[in-house]
Amino acid sequence: MCNVVVIPNVDRDERIGSVFNHLFRVIYQTEEIDDKDVVWDFKNASFFHPFFLAPLILYKNRSQKNIITTNRSSYLNRYFELIYFDDLFSIDELSDLEKTLNPYYNKSYIPFCRFELCKSNVDGIQTIIQNIIEIQSKAGKEIKTPLSYMLGELICNINEHSESKYGYIFSQCLSHKEKCLDICIADDGITVFGSYVKTGKFLDEIKGNEAEALKLANKGYSTKNLPDIENRGYGISTSKSMLVDGLNGGFFMLSGGAFHRHDSTGSDYVSLPKMMNWGGTIVLLRIPLFVPQNFNYMNYVIR
Amino acid sequence: MRKTIKIEELIGQDIRSRQNADLIRNRINECDDFFELDFKGVSFISRSFADELYTITRENEDRITLKNMVGIVDSMLRVVQQSRIKKRIRKADNADIKEFNDIESLSAFLTTM
Numbered sequence: 001m002c003n004v005v006v007i008p009n010v011d012r013d014e015r016i017g018s019v020f021n022h023l024f025r026v027i028y029q030t031e032e033i034d035d036k037d038v039v040w041d042f043k044n045a046s047f048f049h050p051f052f053l054a055p056l057i058l059y060k061n062r063s064q065k066n067i068i069t070t071n072r073s074s075y076l077n078r079y080f081e082l083i084y085f086d087d088l089f090s091i092d093e094l095s096d097l098e099k100t101l102n103p104y105y106n107k108s109y110i111p112f113c114r115f116e117l118c119k120s121n122v123d124g125i126q127t128i129i130q131n132i133i134e135i136q137s138k139a140g141k142e143i144k145t146p147l148s149y150m151l152g153e154l155i156c157n158i159n160e161h162s163e164s165k166y167g168y169i170f171s172q173c174l175s176h177k178e179k180c181l182d183i184c185i186a187d188d189g190i191t192v193f194g195s196y197v198k199t200g201k202f203l204d205e206i207k208g209n210e211a212e213a214l215k216l217a218n219k220g221y222s223t224k225n226l227p228d229i230e231n232r233g234y235g236i237s238t239s240k241s242m243l244v245d246g247l248n249g250g251f252f253m254l255s256g257g258a259f260h261r262h263d264s265t266g267s268d269y270v271s272l273p274k275m276m277n278w279g280g281t282i283v284l285l286r287i288p289l290f291v292p293q294n295f296n297y298m299n300y301v302i303r
Numbered sequence: 304m305r306k307t308i309k310i311e312e313l314i315g316q317d318i319r320s321r322q323n324a325d326l327i328r329n330r331i332n333e334c335d336d337f338f339e340l341d342f343k344g345v346s347f348i349s350r351s352f353a354d355e356l357y358t359i360t361r362e363n364e365d366r367i368t369l370k371n372m373v374g375i376v377d378s379m380l381r382v383v384q385q386s387r388i389k390k391r392i393r394k395a396d397n398a399d400i401k402e403f404n405d406i407e408s409l410s411a412f413l414t415t416m
Binding site: 017018020021024025028122123124126127145148149151152153155156159160209211212215218219220226229230231232234235237238241266267268269270271272273274275276298301302 | 321398406
């Protein structure tokens with residue numbers, strides 16, 4: 001039986017998350033192969049959209065299959081080396097992170113980074129990475145606070161709920177055509193649905209449906225409220241509102257067997273076919289490089 | 304005796320993670336003294352951290368004062384204070400859940416994005 005999966009050239013993501021059309025196929029084809037060894041053939045590939053590439057790296061890294069790549073052009077090889085496609089860039093010490101990321105100030109992307117959630121100085125990591133992203137994007141100081149807010153809340157969410165050992169972050173600035181900053185944040189945790197199930201919260205509302213769980217999380221129903229007040233659950237909803245309503249960006253969240261997408265054209269919650277399941281949660285943020293003049297982040301942190 | 308905790312030195316300029324609040328908790332739980340939390344030099348606090356900070360100040364309101372709360376730091380804490388008083392009003396999200404049973408129908412949906 002043929003054990004080759006041809007990797008498509010996925011260079012665009014018209015509406016946030018549409019790249020998953022290709023990614024799901026690659027995963028499906030890879031999983032369908034009986035052989036432990038699977039060959040990913042890059043003969044058709046010359047450029048990858050970051051929202052395709054980041055989940056692809058994550059999938060490859062944790063797949064039970066032995067994935068061998070072939071027909072990588074010299075350009076792809078160099079790019080893959082810089083983003084740590086084959087061996088994830090594991091952040092252990094902040095000083096190492098600063099040193100490693102120094103050559104990236106004049107690039108448009110950072111390596112695909114993995115950090116240990118409980119042991120790492122997550123704030124310190126974010127400060128260093130965000131500093132590079134801001135410089136790469138040339139977006140001006142207006143982007144600093146919303147970026148701090150969104151990344152901070154979403155990474156904090158992973159820390160609080162995913163029970164994942166690792167968190168992941170990848171970023172690429174597409175300054176020419178799309179004029180946006182595409183950021184991917186991920187974990188290998190128990191998923192949004194799994195978090196509600198594990199804590200036994202909102203089970204009547206969820207009714208065993210992963211997409212319903214995503215909907216609840218996006219509405220801000222937290223598993224960790226104080227007994228007498230609803231003080232938690234603002235992270236996702238306010239970040240999304242800031243991004244979509246305030247900055248005209250796009251938001252995508254895939255968790256277990258469901259995904260949610262929200263941008264200026266609307267909002268969707270999707271239950272995936274039974275045979276498709278993403279181990280953990282992955283969030284994609286499309287952040288426009290130009291902050292609208294009347295944007296005030298405080299308008300979005302309240303709800 | 305009033306002790307000052309310089310938050311910038313203890314945590315940093317940009318404070319995002321909720322767990323950072325434990326650093327303050329640990330310090331004030333070491334003794335029964337009065338504490339002044341000095342936010343001079345802190346340029347950003349997340350809503351999550353502000354929520355924890357608010358809880359700490361409520362739990363220890365007779366022995367904690369806040370100093371140099373300006374800009375984002377001040378406004379974020381005020382937002383949290385308000386949200387603890389007012390009932391939360393959620394933005395409506397009437398999006399339906401779409402269910403797909405096979406990769407082809409999912410693919411067709413994704414293609415029409």
